[in-house]
Amino acid sequence: xxxxxxxxxxxxxxxxxGELSTxxxxxxxxxxxxxxTQATVKGVLPEELEALGARIILGNTYHLFIxxxxxxxxxxxxxxxFMHWQRPILTDSGGFQIFSLRELARITEQGAEFRSHLDGSxxxxxxxxxxxxQEALGSDIMMVLDTCIPYPAGREEAARAxxxxxxxxxxxxxxxxxTGQLLFGIVQGGMYPDLRRESANELVETGFDGxxxxxxxxxxxxxxxxxxxxxxxxxxxxDHPVYLMGVxxxxxxxxxxxxxVDMFDCVMPTRNARxxxxxxxxxRLVIKNARYRExxxxxxxxxxxxxxxxxxxxYLRHLFQSREILASQLNSIHNLHYYxxxxxAMRRAIAADRFDDFxxxxxxxxxxxx
Amino acid sequence: xxxxxxxxxxxxxxxxxGELSTxxxxxxxxxxxxxxTQATVKGVLPEELEALGARIILGNTYHLFIxxxxxxxxxxxxxxxFMHWQRPILTDSGGFQIFSLRELARITEQGAEFRSHLDGSxxxxxxxxxxxxQEALGSDIMMVLDTCIPYPAGREEAARAxxxxxxxxxxxxxxxxxTGQLLFGIVQGGMYPDLRRESANELVETGFDGxxxxxxxxxxxxxxxxxxxxxxxxxxxxDHPVYLMGVxxxxxxxxxxxxxVDMFDCVMPTRNARxxxxxxxxxRLVIKNARYRExxxxxxxxxxxxxxxxxxxxYLRHLFQSREILASQLNSIHNLHYYxxxxxAMRRAIAADRFDDFxxxxxxxxxxxx
Numbered sequence: 001x002x003x004x005x006x007x008x009x010x011x012x013x014x015x016x017x018g019e020l021s022t023x024x025x026x027x028x029x030x031x032x033x034x035x036x037t038q039a040t041v042k043g044v045l046p047e048e049l050e051a052l053g054a055r056i057i058l059g060n061t062y063h064l065f066i067x068x069x070x071x072x073x074x075x076x077x078x079x080x081x082f083m084h085w086q087r088p089i090l091t092d093s094g095g096f097q098i099f100s101l102r103e104l105a106r107i108t109e110q111g112a113e114f115r116s117h118l119d120g121s122x123x124x125x126x127x128x129x130x131x132x133x134q135e136a137l138g139s140d141i142m143m144v145l146d147t148c149i150p151y152p153a154g155r156e157e158a159a160r161a162x163x164x165x166x167x168x169x170x171x172x173x174x175x176x177x178x179t180g181q182l183l184f185g186i187v188q189g190g191m192y193p194d195l196r197r198e199s200a201n202e203l204v205e206t207g208f209d210g211x212x213x214x215x216x217x218x219x220x221x222x223x224x225x226x227x228x229x230x231x232x233x234x235x236x237x238x239d240h241p242v243y244l245m246g247v248x249x250x251x252x253x254x255x256x257x258x259x260x261v262d263m264f265d266c267v268m269p270t271r272n273a274r275x276x277x278x279x280x281x282x283x284r285l286v287i288k289n290a291r292y293r294e295x296x297x298x299x300x301x302x303x304x305x306x307x308x309x310x311x312x313x314x315y316l317r318h319l320f321q322s323r324e325i326l327a328s329q330l331n332s333i334h335n336l337h338y339y340x341x342x343x344x345a346m347r348r349a350i351a352a353d354r355f356d357d358f359x360x361x362x363x364x365x366x367x368x369x370x
Numbered sequence: 371x372x373x374x375x376x377x378x379x380x381x382x383x384x385x386x387x388g389e390l391s392t393x394x395x396x397x398x399x400x401x402x403x404x405x406x407t408q409a410t411v412k413g414v415l416p417e418e419l420e421a422l423g424a425r426i427i428l429g430n431t432y433h434l435f436i437x438x439x440x441x442x443x444x445x446x447x448x449x450x451x452f453m454h455w456q457r458p459i460l461t462d463s464g465g466f467q468i469f470s471l472r473e474l475a476r477i478t479e480q481g482a483e484f485r486s487h488l489d490g491s492x493x494x495x496x497x498x499x500x501x502x503x504q505e506a507l508g509s510d511i512m513m514v515l516d517t518c519i520p521y522p523a524g525r526e527e528a529a530r531a532x533x534x535x536x537x538x539x540x541x542x543x544x545x546x547x548x549t550g551q552l553l554f555g556i557v558q559g560g561m562y563p564d565l566r567r568e569s570a571n572e573l574v575e576t577g578f579d580g581x582x583x584x585x586x587x588x589x590x591x592x593x594x595x596x597x598x599x600x601x602x603x604x605x606x607x608x609d610h611p612v613y614l615m616g617v618x619x620x621x622x623x624x625x626x627x628x629x630x631v632d633m634f635d636c637v638m639p640t641r642n643a644r645x646x647x648x649x650x651x652x653x654r655l656v657i658k659n660a661r662y663r664e665x666x667x668x669x670x671x672x673x674x675x676x677x678x679x680x681x682x683x684x685y686l687r688h689l690f691q692s693r694e695i696l697a698s699q700l701n702s703i704h705n706l707h708y709y710x711x712x713x714x715a716m717r718r719a720i721a722a723d724r725f726d727d728f729x730x731x732x733x734x735x736x737x738x739x740x
Binding site: 038039040042043044045046067068072075076082083084293294296310311314315317318319322324325326328329 | 408409410412413414415416437438442445446452453454663664666680681682684685687688689691692694695696698699
């Protein structure tokens, strides 16, 4: 049984709209998920997230496993109650973070041995553990534990890691205890189209509630990422959601949707906000630039977010230069609103079957076309 | 003409309730003013300030003069529009900050020469400049430029600085250009009761919209501060507001009100919030303490603030340990709410003429009586 209902499909490309049912209500796709690594989307209150249009957020299993611990979160009513967010949450499996530890991690058939980035203590996570942790967190969508592949990687290394990811995925599914939480598989395969295809086929055979593309946006050229997307998405069942993990720029979202992606997450809107880089309909704006010193205009004159409704570029520049916390808060609200509004605009364009037109105008509007 | 209307007076002590009219509406006293040094109360949005009960905030002339500059703020519609806060604002004169620069500042009859703490550039502020800057900022209540006195200080030094403060205060008043902004004088006098009395008398003769006590809480014993309060307040006109600058702890607010103080400001609630120290009806709570690791209770079970309504001590501890921005946000909301609610409770107690009873119960409720 699929929890995903296809609502609209572009007649000219792979873009589509759908509705995914979760324990905490439906999500309309394509959707962007703000990242709340440590049980908070940095600098933004839950009510603000809601107001700026976020409908599902992402939590990081690796971080929450290490601190404050999944059993603590379970005892306090789960991640939703802990962080006061009642809409859906997707948790990653920790695979990517463990992979990022590099020399601090060792992968075996059994699972991942690694050292905590906080205190160096030895830890272990098996595919079954990853499910138990995510069940304790109580997320709406769980991800299988996967093994990431560096870029570049030789074919043999990529094949070996991809095969292991497939076996781990099956173990994750077998470990489910029937909580009603959804479980997504993760397609690996490095930059080898045939390995991606094999990985997709194997996961589909095992059967998941949705399918993610992992190991992309890891340093490869943009065209290669899009090529991998094109090599994979057609091999996934059309009645299941497709999630492109950890991607990306506004341009990446448009290109992903164009190729059939339904879900995205990325730290870029919040991280860049804290660094003073703001997304606008005309491109990027670096708020510390001297040209904004006396600028009374909002960040984006077409934007309806809280920040743009009440504050000038001059004020935001002052806050950033003064290293005020409020700079991170207001910039994060704006950037997340930009991302969520972009997804909403894409949903409307797909529903009206004018996504190609939307995509053309998206680029035309920007000062520096991608 | 006084803009201050006395509403209630305790029959057993100097505590009183009043209403002060300003260009941005009335303020009910006694009142606490959250500090918004750089055109933001650190970590708190204007709407949140409003919701937690703040009715007037303080801006720092010294900081805004240096960055982003008062002329820039004037050109953007004044401090209220710049920072999106439409209720009253009091601006200090910069005297205390310049005094705090110590070796970077030199005081002459003409004014204060000092170096910017940001880039070391040479700057000068006369009493007339302090008024012009505050008129450009457009605050509701301006403060005269004063010369602070270190603690301890010899009688001669204190007398000299106090006399200069008196002459500067008269020059500030003469420099007013009729904007309707209120101007408060500042009583100095170090820790010498007779100098405090002389300073008060001289300022009252010049005539101001309100009177502040400066140079207190600068390292002297608490009893000495209270003694100075008692030596000064009776010499100020009862139909004008009394403002105790830069003070203090919850206990200080209660003792100040008891002795006739109407207005307070202090960085303590926000600064301590960022350091994880929370104020509660039962005393102080250090959120990083291991005992709160699994504590599902709110910070203060009697508190109705946003933070206490939605988050556990365990969550706040996790945020603080994880160095998350949200820790500063939620802790600041709680502490400022505590301060504002404490003032509101004092206003109610005075109106019912049971302030002595309130004060007794305030101490009885605390784990560690002051």
